[in-house]
Amino acid sequence: MIVPEKSLVPYAERLAALRTRLGLPPRTEFKWNPDSGPLHKNWETLRKARPQMLQGAQDLDVSAVVVICATMRMPTSWGKKKVQLEMHKYLYERVSMVLDNAGHSGILIADQPPGDRTDEKRWLGQALALTENGTQYIAPDPNRIVLPVLTARSDHLDLLQLTNLVTAATTALIAGSEHAAPYRDLIMSLLAKNRLDGMGGTGLKLFPDADY
Numbered sequence: 108m109i110v111p112e113k114s115l116v117p118y119a120e121r122l123a124a125l126r127t128r129l130g131l132p133p134r135t136e137f138k139w140n141p142d143s144g145p146l147h148k149n150w151e152t153l154r155k156a157r158p159q160m161l162q163g164a165q166d167l168d169v170s171a172v173v174v175i176c177a178t179m180r181m182p183t184s185w186g187k188k189k190v191q192l193e194m195h196k197y198l199y200e201r202v203s204m205v206l207d208n209a210g211h212s213g214i215l216i217a218d219q220p221p222g223d224r225t226d227e228k229r230w231l232g233q234a235l236a237l238t239e240n241g242t243q244y245i246a247p248d249p250n251r252i253v254l255p256v257l258t259a260r261s262d263h264l265d266l267l268q269l270t271n272l273v274t275a276a277t278t279a280l281i282a283g284s285e286h287a288a289p290y291r292d293l294i295m296s297l298l299a300k301n302r303l304d305g306m307g308g309t310g311l312k313l314f315p316d317a318d319y
Contacts, residue, residue: 108270109205109213109299114167115266121163122265125156136262139275154289160272161293169269170299172201173277174312181315192233197312199237199252200245204309205299207251215256218267227258273297277311 110118126135129152131145137156141147146156164171174197176190199215206213215238220230234256241247261267276294279287287294298310 108164108266108273109170109172109202110266111168111211114169118163118167118169118269119265121167122160122268125159125163129156134262137265137268138261138271139279157272157276157290158293160269161276161290161297164269164273165293165296169297170205170310171270171273171277171294171297172198172205172299172310172312173274174198174201174314175278175281176314193314195233195237196242197314200242201299201309201312203245203248203251204301208302212251212253214254215252216264216267217256217258218261218270219258231256231258281313 122137123133125137126133131152135145137146137160139157140153146153174194176194178190181190202213202215215234217234220227237247238252238255239247259267261271273294276287276290277298280291280294295306298306300306301309
């Protein structure tokens with residue numbers, strides 16, 4: 108998610124109010140499909156919460172960049188780590204382009220990766236290489252992404268919960284899931300647009316390229 112500084116506190120306030128309206132404990136974690144907590148398999152409440160989370164983001168000028176890989180279409184020589192690294196590059200490039208187009212700087216915060224501390228250090232090392240070296244198409248710029256990528260627990264940061272929702276819902280839409288259909292218009296409105304008002308390759312990147 109790309110969130111203007113002015114929207115950080117208002118969005119957190121909206122989610123706090125949403126929890127109150129739904130009768131949920133104050134720190135309840137919102138996700139597309141929570142694996143624990145008060146919303147675990149609580150489909151009725153989730154269906155009420157999802158559009159309100161998305162609408163709140165739209166109201167506050169939040170935008171999204173989602174990268175989706177059809178892993179079954181990737182060359183057999185590509186392992187999981189190589190696919191993940193490529194997805195990180197695509198994401199970094201598109202966030203950088205959106206920030207450039209808006210003339211803004213930003214900080215990248217990612218959900219804490221699964222695994223132990225060794226896995227997290229490895230992941231952060233890959234992310235550091237992006238902010239220090241850029242990619243083939245995007246040169247590093249400390250005035251654009253101003254810090255190395257940071258991580259946080261999603262249950263500590265409302266915007267990471269929104270990120271989970273948007274990423275999962277977008278993936279479900281691309282896969283043709285009927286469960287995501289009610290959120291289609293809101294998701295499409297959140298995906299970042301290029302200067303021609305198109306989302307393809309900007310707010311939504313699908314790969315491998317040859318298949319899309």
